[in-house]
Amino acid sequence: MAVYTHLGAEELARLISEYDVGELISAKGIAEGVSNSNWLVETSGTGAGTQRFILTMYERRIELSDLPYFLGLLDHLSERSCPVPRTIHDRGGAAYRMERGKAVAMIEYLPGVSPTRPTPAQASAVGAALARIHIEGRDFPLRRANTMGFADNLAILEFCGQEALGGIHPELPALLAPAREAAALDLSALPRANIHADLFPDNVLMLGKQVTGMIDFYFACTDVMALDLATTHAAWCFHADTNVYDPERGEALLSAYQAVRPLEEDERALFGRIAQGAALRFVASRAEDWLDTPEDALVTRKDPMEFAARWRFYAENGDRLLA
Structure with a gap:
């Protein structure tokens, strides 16, 4: 507990x-x-x-x-x-x-239950709710830097080191190269707001198709809105049991978001690469936690390869998601 x-x-x-x-x-x-x-x-x-x-x-x-x-x-x-x-x-x-x-x-206290197998209708509701907090959060006067940005993710992976990453899985060291590409990505011209930055299904409360609560804002920061959208997309739009992308869920989330806040052309053009960086964030954090957690600890370690597979999906398909 x-x-x-x-x-x-x-x-x-x-x-x-x-x-x-x-x-x-x-x-x-x-x-x-x-x-x-x-x-x-x-x-x-x-x-x-x-x-x-x-x-x-x-x-x-x-x-x-x-x-x-x-x-x-x-x-x-x-x-x-x-x-x-x-x-x-x-x-x-x-x-x-x-x-x-x-x-x-x-x-x-807000009522509701976190969905374990989100439906397209629930993903749609979350997309619309996310757009609303982006719009309403833009004029919040306080600011906070993103401590889990692309450069931070690269630093975590480099600190882990190729040998240790390879000990988790042989394919992990190869992700250092795309992490460097993500860290070099220039997002300075994209619109920013105060974002949630960690909107997984367990941080959303729902009653049926209605979002009743968005909780756990402890990664919230002032950063690019498209990054928050990409992070939410990566968290919501893959089947939990197979890790396979759900196109209906993905399209529903993106369409509902844009119905409230249409993306600018630069956001659309960079979305695929932003989504790759968003997936690599959880590769990095999970790899770090994996190495920091003893094998006999009474904690289930989260596999970084789950988000490595999602990174590969975005690398191969990200540019077509908003086509």
């Missing part, structure tokens, strides 16, 4: 009392998440009926200096009616508090 710090009932009740949400009724640890401690909290509420929230303690990976950006972006998008949970501020107006030397934030 992803609860690294255990808070007692009295501690949780005292913490919840700092918010105008009523009294604590229950708090249950949430298994999802690998970097933070999370609880599903139920309170007595301030009106009719109880209320539920997600309480998060930031344990690692997230810099304290980034929290105003992450939490502020949630509020900004939520205020503009995007399906994004708002931050619950404490009685003093703070978006997060310090508990045991760690930052703690309370986030609005």
